[in-house]
């Protein structure tokens with residue numbers, strides 16, 4: 477299979493700058509111009525923000541899309557998706573993540589973050605199929621929360637999340653055993669009723685990790701409720717093991733008063749995660765060595781440049797950004813927070829935003845009274861999300877019309893039961 481070097485007309489216009497050579501950064505590549513079905517068979521997440529990340533050996537691969545979809549242009553795919561959706565009616569609901577490309581999002585019945593979309597699926601208990609235009613862990617979460625007869629479909633199986641893949645269940649089980657060697661039996665509370673460590677996982681993790689957390693008295697969090705969830709965990713344990721995103725864990729715990737020196741990192745490739753036994757005993761939060769390749773790109777220098785070029789600019793970044801970036805910004809918050817902050821601004825304002833480019837561009841289009849731009853001058857999207865090309869969406873929808881379910885994501889019962897417990901703990905956790 478050859479890679480196309482000409483600009484694919486279906487590629488989001490936001491990426492044309494990469495194609496035109498604006499990208500000098502090693503974490504982006506002009507290969508994004510290639511048809512997405514070309515790079516799915518290569519070992520890697522695909523060109524873009526996560527292209528330098530190591531893909532796990534067992535990551536799903538997508539088979540080749542039929543030629544009718546590979547050869548169709550954007551207008552034809554658009555028309556086929558509309559026709560298939562109309563034929564399916566209420567039998568299928570299409571969900572689109574905030575970071576998804578425009579050519580796909582325009583067909584979504586709901587647009588939101590991963591948890592909002594899983595909840596949107598709950599509003600359609602009679603839909604036979606939930607087509608999730610996001611990444612693998614999101615489809616798993618929708619499967620956990622949807623009815624047993626509903627099929628959750630991920631249009632491209634290779635649309636994983638490099639951050640979620642950084643916490644592998646075998647590595648997490650191994651970490652737990654090592655922590656038990658240092659801290660004693662981990663499932664036994666002390667005289668004050670506190671566990672030695674409470675595991676907390678970000679929504680951006682596999683169902684296997686959510687299941688692990690549920691089996692060990694832990695909980696799931698989102699970027700919107702991380703502080704509430706950490707409070708819940710501190711009320712039940714001496715310390716927290718937080719995965720997979722070190723930055724969300726660090727930023728949230730720091731804002732709650734946990735000193736940085738009491739947040740050792742757990743690198744799964746090193747004995748005791750690279751920390752000493754004393755550091756682990758003294759820890760308030762043990763941070764898993766994971767990160768989002770999109771949000772890791774934002775820097776303090778970019779903020780300084782935005783302030784120099786746009787006096788009075790309001791800088792808002794996502795809490796998956798490094799701690800020094802969050803400290804330098806005016807505000808930090810989830811995608812939902814960012815959207816609401818912009819919507820609530822009554823005066824024309826200049827916003828510099830530190831999150832994924834597709835969302836920033838959509839916000840800029842929705843709020844022309846404001847100047848809204850991405851802090852990162854190189855438009856580098858979430859490459860894993862980008863794999864949901866409209867060709868895949870057209871394919872799974874037309875297959876549904878013909879009575880065939882492709883790319884169904886199922887979580888096995890032995891994982892699903894404890895994973896649901898961890899999700900229910902999150903839903904029940906309330907701010908103090």
Ligand code: SF4
Nearest residue numbers: 637638639768770858
């Ligand atoms: S933006 Fe980051 S955390 Fe979200 S899906 Fe992409 S790689 Fe994963």
